[in-house]
Amino acid sequence: xxxxxxxxxxxxxxxxxxxxxLRAECLNAHWFMSLxxxxxxxxxxxxxxxxxxxxxxxxxxVPIAMHFPDGATSPSS
Numbered sequence: 001x002x003x004x005x006x007x008x009x010x011x012x013x014x015x016x017x018x019x020x021x022l023r024a025e026c027l028n029a030h031w032f033m034s035l036x037x038x039x040x041x042x043x044x045x046x047x048x049x050x051x052x053x054x055x056x057x058x059x060x061x062v063p064i065a066m067h068f069p070d071g072a073t074s075p076s077s
Contacts, residue, residue, distance in 0.1 A: 021049075 004011040026045040032038035054060040 025049075 010016070022045075026042060030041050032041065049063075051062055051064045054062055058066060
């Protein structure tokens with residue numbers, strides 16, 4: 001935020017790309033019947049995005065593998 005000019009989304013292409021994926025893959029794909037339903041669907045999408053979906057920017061690996069290279073599938077709760 002410190003380096004972005006107001007009204008210039010191209011200043012931060014990474015977050016704009018993420019926002020686009022979130023909107024296309026989650027927000028436009030679901031109807032949310034309640035706040036609890038929205039939280040559940042967003043959490044499911046977040047897990048899929050970080051734990052199942054390969055990302056080209058990191059060699060078609062899943063992001064969780066970058067943080068837990070020993071093979072753990074998710075952080076311990």
